[in-house]
Amino acid sequence: MTGMTAEVMTPKEVETAKEAAIAPKFVTKGVDVYYAEKQALTNVSLDIETNQVTSLIGPSGCGKSTYLRCLNRMNDTIDICRVMGDILLDGADIYSREMDVVHLRARVGMVFQKPNPFPKSIYENVCYGPKIHGIAKNKAELDDIVHTSLQKAGLWNEVKDRMHEPGTGLSGGQQQRLCIARAVAVQPDVILMDEPCSALDPIATAKIEELIDELRVNYTIVIVTHSMQQAARVSQRTGFFHLGELVEVGETEQIFTNPKDERTQGYITGRFG
């Protein structure tokens, strides 16, 4: 924005400012991903709305996880993976030279399919991100971040008395919430979740889903899931992937009640997938 105050803002600028406030967090246009010669994603264009939960569904191998991992450039770690197309975070191209990948990953946190806490204490798990980024100035601030992050992840009451026990000693559901706390502690804008409940029992799953709904207030969330019920329960928008293409995207309710595409209909009614 060029205008610093409302007085010098032209009506057009006010309009763009308004748009910016409700602009999608991520704008992706024509994303193609190749693993060596094999094309995994074809021409995916999808906007991720701010402070909403977007779920990505589709059969195994349809490219939804690949797409998710493009959003924080996790695909960079795979040597043979090439990403093409535009992926804009708040209007900035994350694959451009100016975008620092470390900074990007601090803004776009990630929770993985299998709970993967560091083999360290619960405290160290949560404080690791803030520590390396220098977010906390002193021990008291760090303690505070750990406290609020664990509270946001709904884990505080369960672990407050054993902060220095290893994080790997928790149950699966607790471990996954610890991973969410770890992601939240860096204070990101976006949290990406790659099938976060696939390794958990229904009770732990319900807790995580509840948590996702609470986190939506402060964070933009993208979740990949195999469970259509989960997508219907937690998300506002849903995208359906099939064979590396984004078949359909829209309001979750619309996708599940009135899909426009035959393939979407086929998938959600259980005819394939």
Add this chain to the structure above:
Amino acid sequence: MNSHPTPSAGAIDAKEAGRRASEAIAASLKGRYAAEKRFRAYGIAAIVFAMLCLATLFVTIIGTGLPAFTQTMIRLEVTLYPQDIDPDGNRDPAVLSRANYRKLIQQSVLDLFPEVTSRRDKRALMALISPGATFDLRREVMDDPSIIGQRVSLLVHASDDADQLEKGHIDADLPESERRLNDKQIGWFERLKERGLVVTRFNTTLFTNGDSRSPELAGIRGALMGSLFTMLVTLALSFPLAVGAALYLEEFAPKNKWTQLIEVNINNLAAVPSIVFGLLGLAVFLNFFGMPRSAPLVGGLVLTLMTLPTIIIASRAALKSVPPSIREAALGVGASKVQTVFHHVLPLALPGMLTGTIIGMAQALGETAPLLMIGMIAFIVDIPGGPLDPATVMPVQIYLWSDLPERAFVERASAAIMVLLGFLVIMNALAVLLRKRFEKKW
């Protein structure tokens, strides 16, 4: 699925097939259990055989080497005549060190056996006493010149032949010409024993002396220190180099044909005969760089080259075994590549790396061939004080001693093997301890 109410032909067939399958399984069970039993028996047989071999090895080594831990000493009363040691009486150290102590020792022995008069018998009698007695006496006098003129009691080493006689390794029933001691010598030694002048005690000389031409004076201290300095150099160089190389190749290097070539070469280097590294050391370190011959520093460099591939391969395997989810977790919260590796991957891989290092070091500790090429096979009496002094190492010392004709040297070789094995056991125990400690932290 057939939904017809009465069982169709296909369903009956299926039933029949199921019954036949069940029979076949029952018939094959016996054979399968027998195979399992056979396999277990093979396994137990293999273990028993291995244990027997090991037991034989230990019994042989300990049986041969144990006597080397005791040493026969002879108590002599030596009169320190001032006119022989210090005729001028001004206690000048130069004069004291040059005095003829051998004559004094000889006199004290002859006093015990007045009947020995011929030159030949005198020499035969003196062969029961180690030449080290002369040096012992000189050291006593140099340490405290005030004892000159007195009659002192001195415990001196028996010669290796007398020592073997005392330990029962010389068979008096053999013809005299086939023994290392003749009848007269055996008689003299028996008389010394009768007078209570023969004492057997723990062989401290073995641990305090360097090599010697007289077995009773030879010790492993020199070789031990040589091994210690060599190992220190090897460890200090190979561990950081190998871990660095493994980290780069596994975590940072692009996977292309160059890194593949390097990988293949490292694997090949691990299989290169060790003597080749010795030749390389001779050509490069000694001839090109002009480093000192026989020095533990060069030995350490050569052994570093030899152990590097072993440690690199073990370290890479350890890095590979760290689950990728840990790397993803760290990268996911925005850790940089270096932070990911040093905060998370390396600590998890370290136990495996340490194991590899200990295996490499144990290999290096037992290595002889490459050290021969750089001159660490020399006869070195002085105990090395640093990595630049000429030295030999334990396995070379064992090789040198086991090659000598005296039984006492062969005994000492076995004793040295026991000490070397002891060190290997300690090293391995240390590795296990370190690993446990690191693992506990996580």
